[in-house]
Amino acid sequence: MTNCIEIKGLSKSYGDFALKNIDLTLPGGSILGLIGENGAGKTTTIKCILNLIHRDAGEITLLGYDNIREERLAKQDIGLVLDECFFSDALRPLDLDKILAPAYREWDRKLFRSYLDKFDLPEKKLIKEFSRGMKMKLSLSAALAHHPRLLILDEATAGLDPVVRDEILDEFLGFIQDEDHAILMSSHITSDLEKVADYIAYIHQGEVVLSDAKDSILDSYGRVGCTAAQLDNIDPRDILRTRKGTFGCEALVGDRVAFSRKYPMLLVERTTLEDIMLFVGKGETK
Ligand code: ATP
Numbered sequence: 001m002t003n004c005i006e007i008k009g010l011s012k013s014y015g016d017f018a019l020k021n022i023d024l025t026l027p028g029g030s031i032l033g034l035i036g037e038n039g040a041g042k043t044t045t046i047k048c049i050l051n052l053i054h055r056d057a058g059e060i061t062l063l064g065y066d067n068i069r070e071e072r073l074a075k076q077d078i079g080l081v082l083d084e085c086f087f088s089d090a091l092r093p094l095d096l097d098k099i100l101a102p103a104y105r106e107w108d109r110k111l112f113r114s115y116l117d118k119f120d121l122p123e124k125k126l127i128k129e130f131s132r133g134m135k136m137k138l139s140l141s142a143a144l145a146h147h148p149r150l151l152i153l154d155e156a157t158a159g160l161d162p163v164v165r166d167e168i169l170d171e172f173l174g175f176i177q178d179e180d181h182a183i184l185m186s187s188h189i190t191s192d193l194e195k196v197a198d199y200i201a202y203i204h205q206g207e208v209v210l211s212d213a214k215d216s217i218l219d220s221y222g223r224v225g226c227t228a229a230q231l232d233n234i235d236p237r238d239i240l241r242t243r244k245g246t247f248g249c250e251a252l253v254g255d256r257v258a259f260s261r262k263y264p265m266l267l268v269e270r271t272t273l274e275d276i277m278l279f280v281g282k283g284e285t286k
Pocket residue numbers: 014017036037038039040041042043044045
């Protein structure tokens with residue numbers, strides 16, 4: 001299996017914010033979900049991947065191509081969907097077909113129209129009359145219609161209703177059935193990533209604080225609800241983060257099974273990506 005994205009030692013400083021030494025790998029046939037609080041550095045990472053901004057250090061390979069020296073070659077095989085539709089409101093889907101066809105070596109008119117059909121998008125309606133969900137589906141149709149091998153999606157499912165999101169997530173799962181294909185998607189909708197991502201990378205204040213297979217994260221991390229007295233009796237080395245509330249305390253543990261063995265009186269529950277983010281974003285270390 002080849003890697004569709006390899007990022008090594010990526011750094012970028014904006015003065016008061018810095019992406020620090022980011023390492024990420026996206027193997028073929030898989031989906032990498034990028035999570036992180038607002039302002040954590042997800043879009044900055046994606047902009048560096050796409051060479052839209054200058055990086056200070058690091059190396060990025062996309063589909064085996066250097067993202068700067070071989071940018072044009074890499075981009076022919078990349079489909080991009082950002083959180084806003086960047087097509088002019090004055091166009092209609094069928095105009096896009098004419099505009100985008102010359103830009104891509106492998107633009108597939110039939111495939112584009114089949115996506116319009118699949119997503120119930122009117123070919124002749126002005127884009128300004130499209131709803132947000134329709135615009136997103138249109139962006140995705142255009143991103144997929146040139147047979148990309150890599151999809152890069154920045155908050156592409158934000159603001160979409162659960163039915164539309166489910167449809168789009170299904171499309172993503174179909175896309176990565178080919179081992180040469182892969183998807184990098186940033187999202188605040190962690191439940192979407194729990195459904196489709198194979199790997200999760202969590203960026204917090206410009207650093208990757210967690211990067212692993214999703215199943216391994218969800219199978220090993222756990223949440224313990226306890227009293228302040230019980231929390232005091234836990235060895236700080238056995239917990240990653242704590243949160244103290246009016247009704248008790250909570251702790252995040254990195255190895256649920258080992259924790260349960262050592263503290264059989266405490267109940268350890270499975271945790272979610274959202275929980276982990278809340279612990280890292282709002283919790284404390286013991
Ligand atoms: P969100 O979830 O809100 O989209 P994000 O994780 O995508 O957040 P980024 O857009 O990467 O976050 O922003 C990371 C930091 O970089 C923020 O502090 C932001 O203010 C800063 N930043 C982004 N673009 C610029 C810029 N052009 N000049 C200066 N600072 C910038």
